[in-house]
Amino acid sequence: MALIVCHSPKGGTGTTFVAAHLAQGLVAQGAEVTVLTTATFDPLPLHFALPPATRLPSLLAPADQAVVVNGIDLRKMTRAEHEPDFAAMIGDLGFLEAGNERVMIVDVPSGQLGFARSLLEIAQLHLCTLTAAPECLSMIPRLIDGEDGVWGAQSMLVLNRLDETRRLSRHSAAFLRELAGSRLLGRVRLDEAVPEAGAMLQPLDRYAPTSAALTDLVQIAQAVGVRLEAEGVAFDTSAVDTSAVDTRQAAADVRQSAKQSRVA
Template identity: 30%
Template sequence: MTQNTTLSVSILSGKGGVGKTNIALNLGYCLYRGGHPLLLMDCDLGLANLDVLLGIAPDRNMQDLLDSDAAPRDIAVPIEQGGFDFLPAASGVPELVEMDGDMRALLVRKLEPLFSNYDFLFLDLGAGINPTVLAFAAMTQLRIVIVTPEPTSLTDSYALMKVLSTQHGVRDFFVIVNQAESRKEETQTFERLAAACRKFLDIEPQFLGGVRLDKALPDAVRKQKPLMRVAPQSPAAQDLFSIAVKLQRMRSALLPELADRHPLRALSEEAY
């Protein structure tokens, strides 16, 4: 096996509507613009939405990988030329939502030839504690949980981290607070979640950063363009850029650890 240099990151949330997919897309764009080829997988496998955010209609998606002889390169869609690609999911396909271990192993065997082309692999996962979401989250080297100041977001994110900890042995989480109205609210939101994790799970989540509430983001959604393209100087875009710089530094620090393992650890162990 050649030395791996791809850092895999799952981006997940306890509940929907917290801006998870927008954060995944725009962080990916920042890293790509920083010189890091990146593959963004829409892993909300039965309810695809990345293609909608991008205003494109892919001819094929990951269901074609499982149901036909389609090659991964035929499925990947360039968001930007030269190293920012995404793998579309399918919509309205219940069997993809409840993938078993054999199907996950088949998917990774077909996708693995792509991974070495990228510095980062982002998995934009569905919200909640669906078994497929949990399995994919446990596979990646890093996990980023997106929360908002809403109490339901905090309680659902805590539940997600609890299940990943108790059922999959995952104990390392990074947190992004989205849609806060101030830095004080960001800090308070993170501390509420972190305090519960310390007290009841003996877990110490790490604060990766906050993304401020910003009207430029829904404007970008309506235009079906990444925020980093249409309003790169907006407050939310600047916050996302700062988080991307942290991820860039983390990958550099982790390169020796990445060398001897596959980008998607659990899938690779299951498949091989």
């Protein structure tokens, strides 16, 4: 089992967006994923093409009340930060057992610093989503501070909404890459298809299968999968639907085959 904490000290950076697509990417690799949001107001259902008014069941609710989308169990527990035995609770539910393919992604609001910090003690990975905006970059010294920030040996950065057409954004991204080094897990390019898909209540991979942001999110999920497998989390690859072919890769294969035929 693996516990992944998605938390950023800055609200509005796309933490829930990244958490939702990480869940989808890990399921595609054979993981059994539960996403838990601890926010009172959270757009998690929207990122799974569910109506915003969708009420997610409690983490402790029985299976017949579950909201499951593409094999991902969506849960909510707004008082998790006030639960003194939260670790014991998820342990009793089987989420801390070693060696299996179960993954819990906990989407923690920016204001729940203490709760996020406590989860680092049992988490295999912490993803901190930032943007290239100056107000985000200025928070990095406090983020990695041992007393004020939420940062540990398992913490990684994700740079979201990177606008490569703007000089400030490019320079900020270069600064973050130099500063974070291997702690920068990946970047997600700014893509208008992301809010459009949400407005249409459609999954991003259906609304815009060639989306640049989607490509970046898939790569981030793959990088996370590699890290988890290195730590002994065994994904059930037999459960992966191999008939679902990546359209971008299929198109590339067709172009390469045609090119080889012309050369021959």
